[in-house]
Each structure stands twice: as structure tokens, then as C-alpha cells.
Amino acid sequence: MATEVISTHCCIVGLMLGFLLARAGIDIVVLEKHEDFLRDFRGDTIHPSTMEVMFELGLLHEFLKLPHQKEDIIVERFGSRNYALADFRHLPTRAKFLALMPQWSFLNFLAEQGKNYPSFHLRMRTQAAELTEEEGRVTGVRADGPDGRIEIRTDLTVGCDGRHSTVRVCSGLTVEELGAPMDALWFWLPKHANDPVKTTSSLEAGRSIVLMNRGDYWQCALMILKGSIDETRRAGLPALRAEIAQLVPAFADRVDVLADWDQIKLLTVAVNRLERWYRPGLLCIGDAAHAMSPLLGVGLGLAVQDAVAAANILWRPLATGTLREADLERVQKRREFPTRLTQGIQMRMHKSIDRALQQADDRALEAPISVRLLAALPLLRRLPARLVGMGVRPEHVRTPQIGGVAGDGGRVSGATQAEALP
Secondary structure, three states: OOOEEEEEEEEEEOOHHHHHHHHOOOOEEEEEOOOOOOOOOOOOEEOHHHHHHHHHOOOHHHHOOOOOEEEOEEEEEEOOEEEEEEEHHHOOOOOOOEEEOOHHHHHHHHHHHHOOOOOEEEEEOOEEEEEEEEOOEEEEEEEEEOOEEEEEEEEEEEEOOOOOOHHHHHHOOOEEEOOOOEEEEEEEEEOOOOOOOOOEEEEEOOEEEEEEEOOOEEEEEEEEEOOOHHHHHHHOHHHHHHHHHHHOHHHOOOHHHOOOHHHOEEEOOOOEEEOOOEEOOEEEOHHHOOOOOOHHHOHHHHHHHHHHHHHHHHHHHHHHOOOOHHHHHHHHHHHHHHHHHHHHHHHHHHHHHHHHHHOOOOOOOOOOHHHHHHHHOHHHHHHHHHHHHHOOOOOOOOOOOOOOOOOHHHOOOHHHHHHHOO
16 A cells, blocks of 8 residues: 555656756656665766766756766777777867766766756655556556655656666566676776876786776776676685786786675676567666666766657657657657667677687787777777767757756856866
């Protein structure tokens, strides 16, 4: 029995779309099952496309006051050689770099900005438990909150709650699994003053690691063959530390900080997508619609682009009470091609990593011809930078700003933002 009943235009398990719709005057309820946004596996990469959205919202200057690190060139090491692969410095965006920022900082920022709009209702410690339906149409959500069961009646329920989406599981929508050959061990190592400042990845015969500069420490992802975690654990921590030291000799002086398996988390890599992202009264976007590989760190960027496209398409039908299934179909049609193309590129990259991880001998690992061309011809590096930094179909904010309070979020004009951009 529900202890509380809420009626709203839209219930969203996820934050970005909720902010955009509330800004447009749509009454929304956002559910977050935890008491904060601090999660181990939330992404770290804020792409230029996301920062362009922040600019269009008048928030970029305030956003970039949050602690972050800038990377304007992506470098990857094959064997003993470094190759520059993407150069973001020439993008037609205000922020011409990747910003490495904990995703919880990004989400906290959005939550604080959302408070400026009276139609924005964020429910923390509230977990979606099941969908409610009438005559084949999703009519809302039953959720468990800190004070008991809540029933939320709504015109539209949106799941953007990640690759383990509760909304997707409850929806009955069909998932197409694309597979991934590896998983990742996620841990951090201390950063020293004389360390290189660049985020990088390293691929060698039998092993691969990604190093992300997080200011005062390195966030690390060591790739292992899918399903090999038990074998890795049996080999023991000394073997793991030795492998990291071989991959990154400069870190041999600090791998001993990994003294317990509790410091190392397994990130199970999955790549999949829904065949259909919607049904009457329900829509899935972001990782709930298409789980991405962690390669290139594009998952958050695609989720933001999905949210912008969904807000652009849905705000008016929600405002006028004319929402149709065709409107939800438009969202999928708008975002499905970018998703499929990006996942296709990731699957090709998986094959290269799989070959490297499967290589058992000590032969030098050769960089693919495409990588060697990018390293040799600087102009070519602008192409992957555009693909990674802006995406296949960049979205722009078309929703209006309705309501809000004076001095919304420290909002400044676009010109002032550009002048003040760090």
C-alpha cells in the first residue's frame, strides 16, 4: 500500500533530462536511489559536446569552477611507442578539451541548478521498484523511499538509470547483446609531482591499462580477458602489482599501496542496446537504452546528448498534454544512428584489445596502420577528436527557459562566459 501518491507530468530515473524539462516549466520528479551521487563506476570524462550544452544553458563558466583536469590531446602507447591520436584544440566548441571530472560533481551541479526551478523535484534515497500499467500503457512508478512506498502517477516515465536500469528490466523491452571481450579492474594509485600530466592508455602483448589524471591521484583501469577475474585473483596481488609495474615502469615505486583486493573493483564491460527504446508511457535513454563500452569514455556524453534531444522533442507535448507514442519514436530515430555508429567503432577497438590480450608471447605489439597515420599526419587527428569530442550528431538546447528564480544558478551571458572561460 502506497504511503504517498504523487501526480506529475514526467517521472525520470536520471538527472539531466529532469533538469532540462524543469527549466522548460514541466513538472518532473527525479528519483535517485542513493543518498548522494558518489559511485565508484560513474564516468570521469566530460566531453566538449557536454560543455557546449552547459554553455547554451548559460552555465559553463560556473561549471568549470568545479575541480577538473584538462586534456586536449589523446595519447596511446602501443608497445614502447606513444602515438597522438586525437587533437581537440581545433574543435568548433567553446571548450576545446576533455574535462576529467568525477561524474558525481557533474550530477551534484545539475541537482543544485535544478533547485532554481519550482517544477524540479528530486527524491534522494528513493528507488524505482516497479512500473504501473493500465491497458498496456505505463502510467507511473512505484518506488521505495526513506519513509515508505511512493506511487508516482505520470504521463511519461523515463529510464536513464544506467546499464543496470531497473526501469529497463521492468519494461519488458528486448535487449540486443553485442558482447565485449574484456572486463576492467578499477583502482587508484597516488600521483607524484614529477609524473606526466597526460591521461593515457597503454597496450602491450597480453595486457592493457588506462590511466586517468585526477589531479592528486591516478584513476586506473587494467583490462583483463572477460571471465578471467577468478584466475587473476588466484595469481595473487603480487602478480597483479608486477603486471602494473611492467606496463607502467614509472609506477613501480607505488604499486605496493594495493595491499587488499577490496581496493580493486571489477567493472564488468557490457555493450548492448534496446531494439525499441519506448512503449506507451515509457522511454529509455542513455545507458538504459544502450550500454556503452568504457573505451573513449563516451557513455556520459551520449547520455547527455540523448537527454537534450528528448527534451527538445518532448517538452511541448508534455506541456500541452498531447504526448503520443510517435513522439517517443522520434527520440529513438533521432539518437539511434549516433548510438549504433559509436558502438560499431567501439566493437572494432575491442578486437584490437582482444588480440593484444590474447597474445601470449613477448613479440613487440605493432600499432595498427590507422594509428600510425594519425601520429604521422597531425591534421588527421582532428577527425577522431570531432567524433569523440562532439559525437556523430551533436544536439543543441532548443527548450525554453520558463520560470526559475532571479540569478538562476549564477547564470551569465554567453559573451561573458566566453570571455571568462578558463
